[in-house]
Amino acid sequence: xxxxxxxxxxxxxxxxxxxxxxxxxxxxxxxxxxxxxxxxxxxxxxxxxxxxxxxxxxxxxxxxxxxxxxxxxxxxxxxxxxxxxxxxxxxxxxxxxxxxxxxxxxxxxxxxxxxxxxxxxxxxxxxxxxxxxxxxxxxxxxxxxxxxxxxxxxxxxxxxxxxxxxxxxxxxxxxxxxxxxxxxxxxxxxxxxxxxxxxxxxxxxxxxxxxxxxxxxxxxxxxxxxxxxxxxxxxxxxxxxxxxxxxxxxxxxxxxxxxxxxxxxxxxxxxx
Numbered sequence: 001x002x003x004x005x006x007x008x009x010x011x012x013x014x015x016x017x018x019x020x021x022x023x024x025x026x027x028x029x030x031x032x033x034x035x036x037x038x039x040x041x042x043x044x045x046x047x048x049x050x051x052x053x054x055x056x057x058x059x060x061x062x063x064x065x066x067x068x069x070x071x072x073x074x075x076x077x078x079x080x081x082x083x084x085x086x087x088x089x090x091x092x093x094x095x096x097x098x099x100x101x102x103x104x105x106x107x108x109x110x111x112x113x114x115x116x117x118x119x120x121x122x123x124x125x126x127x128x129x130x131x132x133x134x135x136x137x138x139x140x141x142x143x144x145x146x147x148x149x150x151x152x153x154x155x156x157x158x159x160x161x162x163x164x165x166x167x168x169x170x171x172x173x174x175x176x177x178x179x180x181x182x183x184x185x186x187x188x189x190x191x192x193x194x195x196x197x198x199x200x201x202x203x204x205x206x207x208x209x210x211x212x213x214x215x216x217x218x219x220x221x222x223x224x225x226x227x228x229x230x231x232x233x234x235x236x237x238x239x240x241x242x243x244x245x246x247x248x249x250x251x252x253x254x255x256x257x258x259x260x261x262x263x264x265x266x267x268x269x270x271x272x
């Protein structure tokens with residue numbers, strides 16, 4: 001037991017409640033990430049000089065991006081949680097599948113859903129898919145940052161027991177001081193990736209199709225795998241043999257895809 005434990009800030013997960021009308025921090029996190037990312041996507045698509053000889057997505061395509069991404073992330077994230085983490089529970093309780101307000105969104109499922117949405121959007125507007133995924137790679141960490149902060153406010157997805165000076169006792173867990181792993185992930189998966197991918201974009205990354213998409217995939221796989229060493233996995237749905245977790249396993253193919261996209265981008269004929 002550490003000598004000093006930081007108090008968990010008891011923030012009500014519900015921001016506003018008026019009769020049946022309820023606004024939760026978790027929902028606001030998704031809304032903030034989507035809207036801020038959408039606005040940044042407009043700026044990236046409008047900065048023609050960053051694209052070299054590539055044609056940036058049209059204003060209409062970026063305008064539609066918010067709706068497509070919202071549907072892809074929410075549907076994919078929920079389906080991913082149901083399929084990857086708790087299939088037996090939802091087989092026994094099918095009515096809970098749509099109860100997203102109870103929590104349960106898988107990033108990797110949301111990523112798959114977002115990619116499907118981007119493929120559809122690219123076909124509708126007859127755009128190269130990598131033009132959209134490269135923009136998404138820059139803006140997606142914004143949503144990750146707010147989402148992990150919402151996990152912290154909800155007091156969920158807590159870390160492993162520890163004696164570090166900044167340990168916290170999460171009321172929904174037990175009396176053991178634990179890593180505030182949600183904040184680690186907000187800083188790594190959100191802020192660090194946003195700054196890194198954004199810097200590469202400003203330095204010419206958008207001129208090479210797939211470079212930013214691959215960089216995002218690789219960095220997310222690395223930071224998520226690192227964070228899994230501090231995050232307390234659910235022994236029923238997340239903990240696997242050999243000390244591995246479902247988050248680590250799902251991140252492995254993302255790292256491979258990211259490396260392939262980055263290698264492919266170096267062979268692109270787009271202007272440097």
